[in-house]
Amino acid sequence: MADREPETLAVMTWIIDNPFVLSANLHGGSVVASYPYDDTPQPNPRGCCVASDGPDTALFRRLAAIYAQGHAFMHRGEDFCHMNERFAGGITNGAMWYDVPGGMQDFNYVFSNCVEITVELSCCKMPPESKLLTEWKSNKKALLDYIEAVHMGVKGLVFDENNNPIHGAFVGVEGIDHNVTTTERGEYWRLLLPGEYTLVASAVGFQAMRASITVKDGETSRHVFHLPRRSDSSAPDSSSDQVAAAIAGGAFVPKIGPSATPPPPTVSSSTASPPTKEPELAQTLSAEFVTPPDWQHHDYASLESWLRDLATRYPDITRLYSAGVSVQNRQLWVLEVSDNPGRHEPGEPEFKYVANMHGDETVGREMLLLLARYLCETE
Template sequence: MSAFSLPPFPLHTDCPPVGLESLRVSDYQLQASSSLSSGLGPHRGRLNIQSGLEDGDEYDGAWCADIKDKEQWLQLDALRPTLFTGVILQGRNSIWSNDSVTWQPCMNGSQEAVFVGSQDQETPVLALLTEPTVAQFIRINPQSWFSTGTICLRAEILGCPMSVNPYNEFTWERGTTDKLDFRHHNYAEMRKLLKAVNDECPDITRIYTIGKSYTGLKLYVMEISDNPGKHELGEPEFRYVAGMHGNEALGRELVLNLMQYICHEYKRGNQRIVRLVKDTRIHLLPSFNPDGYEAAYEKGSELSGWALGRYSYEGIDMNHNFPDLNNIMWDAQEEATDKKKVSNHYIPMPEYYTTTEALVAPETRAIISWMQDIPFVLSANLHGGELVVTYPFDCTRNWIPRQDTPTADNDFFRWLAAVYASSNLVMANPDRRMCHFEDFQQYNNIINGADWHTVPGSMNDFSYLHTNCFEVTVELSCDKFPHASELPVEWENNKESLLLYMEQVHRGIKGVIRDKDTKLGIANAVVKIEDLDHDIRSAADGDYWRLLNPGEYKVIVWAEGFFPAMRQCSVGSEPQATICDFNLTKTPQERIKQILAKGGKIRRDEQLRTRALRMRKLRVSTKILNRRREQQLRRAKAKRK
């Protein structure tokens, strides 16, 4: 077949990935000269694909040829004329074709081009074609490999699909009608975007910071509310946290898209958004780990690999960096003669965690302090690299590698996870391909975190056991750092899920717990649901929120110095919390004296005191460490000058 007659193209055309990593390319579009096994077939030759847990299974981590010679190849059928501009791979030689029969070698001047591939298992290597060419098929043809190894590679291919018009212009489907800033934002650009949103919607937005990263980058939060900067009595607080792993960049961009979208739609009078803003105080943290993100961003979306930027500047995985309260609770239950007396909520962090010697990232310390300051009710932790929603517990008992480990609120957590997964356009697609080696569709794209893999010290578990906030993890995409061209489509995939999940903060019961005599709110009153072994507490003004599925509940409330109270509360199926207020009567001093005279004990909230004391210690040690770090940074800057 003759080559296409085309006008000349610029040498460095900026074409995006065709989609091996993002799964835009289907398995049937990939072929190979030979394969070592079915689990090492051409469909596994995708950039950053991860292997299964068992050697020799159907889900290995690359394409591998069965024959060791220079005639082996991995081939892509792009299905349409495409301007190929480069490859990211572990192999070397690239050739192309328009009909998969007649092949033309990639040239470097008068010689066939041979590109340097990867020298290790993980580092992606970019090879730009010196002469970008239009074709439908492209082959990657490895020319050398380690003598003790096999021909194996994972790849991505850069190319612009050509439109069917006389000029053969490059066109890319936008994927959405929303006019948002679809690109990857580094730290400086993120700050500009936050300011732009705040300038456009000053009446409903506020920018604040909760701390700094190890290198001094601020952890910015965008608050969205009809009364920004103020907790309104009875109004629940919601948060999205993205970028815990800095290289999982999609969550960061979705959070930035979300704040723009809410601003635009609020101004347009979209009643769903207006209601959400008026009834909810929303907090959006786009970058938990800005140091990690900057490292990944500098390399680029396809070249950062699977792990670069995942960890903090100090090499800490923040997903394991929170206090492990699960085992503290479980150990106490095993030792207790009466398990009902073991606390199931507001568990204090351990003493060692509050010291300056504890290996706790400054970012983690900032998040914990933030959790303490604001009475969050619901949250989601946005990750990437898979397509699944996980719910607590994330940690197994007895250090088992994986085992279903449910919370007392398992049914509601499953509901939360299903709300996001069932409304996500990719997760809900029954024909989608699995990302790596686990088929989460058999679980309807939700799974107990510990049943996937155990994660001691996760933010989800800490949030549930140390605060009132319920939190799930959303794995947003197979590709941790999708190309900017994919962002409009990813926004559409997740837009409804992001909004619908936020609306779940209005389920269950809510109310205000007051002193019957003074009518003032009672802080830290315990709210107990009969037959549910997880309590929550009232906020500083006495208001509380208890997420619950539809049903009838017996609710018991008590606070130190007051008689307990009980009432029946009914929860409907609509996302509108049932009002369930309480007025508590103070325990008379005469009654206290009688109890003590008979040898009885007055119920003391010692756990609350311990929790507050440990939090104060953590904040003191954080200030000390921050001062040390700032001094080190100043000295380092002075030396560079």
């Protein structure tokens, strides 16, 4: 870990320390929603074109499709950036596109309870300010639809026989080789597609328990486990515990290493949208906000000022804090938007968007600033 930059360590720690359930990492350089794995189990000399599927590939494809279908044109999957790249339905497996050891979406899935995809928003990583209007128009619905996906699947609690929460219990799904672990309050959230499932909950010192559940589209299923204590504190040896232990394991852990981005496109056009009348569009989109946006790029100083201003104007529903500092000693700002900022609400899943992880990919940053203002002023 000593060779990692401070911002990398800070973000890794932030991910692990918070009970995030769903996430998206916003980039620029193409128009596609990418899902894990980014890395392949074995070195790939070609650096692309080999799918690296995991236990939840069907779920990841659905999540990526939610964003792509909500976007104005991403779902068409055309060669928008003139790079001879076409993505069916506007989505792709990360490694199939290009192999990235140590990608953040892989880290989230393997080392935390969070499920993350990566979204490339525009061909141009830093589109002209005049294009920010159309970028917001193209991405607004997708950004909101994807947040709602955090409620897919099942949530619940794991207690002991005396209704005490069990921290660090495993909750797995038979047939899907990936578990989640409970919070200190015994909570768990497991994103799942509609269907019939068997959940298995297990914890050190407790007997494993199974439960059959039905997940319906547009609804969140709930189940509470009460695990009886084992009379023998030795290692699990019952068939139920062995099944739970197998579910809790993982067959493939991606390598952790430096990240990468594909080469920049040769064409600077940010979208394939038809031409619009910018003054009319600006008037229409600005009317969505109480405070009309400035529709411009923000450097670090203006970003910091912008965030502080929003947090000051909406103190009851926001919390601005730093997750750490960068190698240049700049704060890694986090803006939390909640009806109870600064406090985890029992049973409620937590969601995050991350942007501007790569300094030259500014389009995601501007979309999140607009989204934060939109949520504060209209929701």
